[in-house]
Amino acid sequence: MKRHDDSDPLDQEIDFSQAHRGPAITPERDKTRVTISLDTAVVDWFREQVxxxxxxxxxxxxxxxxxxxxxxxxxxxxxxxxxxxxREELDARQAA
Incomplete structure (x- = not known):
């Protein structure tokens, strides 16, 4: 039988009182998060290039x-x- 261990983080209470809603990681300043559907073959090809x-x-x-x-x-x-x-060439020929 497993003994209760206070050092196990799963056994400890977590305080969410200071938590905020939103993304866990804020995108870079010049980036925009989007959801896009791409062909599976396209995504697979790019993954193979990594x-x-x-x-x-x-x-x-x-x-x-x-x-x-x-x-x-x-x-x-x-x-x-x-x-x-x-246009310049045509204008030059017409003027001559």
């Missing part, structure tokens, strides 16, 4: 999204530059 790349699968997904955003912005910048150059 041993090689480090971090967590969530960090890898976040990095992939940032790369995608940067590519979209670069493509939009390139498109705007091309449109400007074409």
């Amino acid at each position: 041993p090689e790349n480090g971090g967590s699968y969530q960090t890898l997904i976040n990095e992939a999204l940032k790369v995608h955003i940067n590519q979209q912005q670069s493509r939009n910048d390139l498109e705007q530059t091309l449109r400007r150059v074409l």
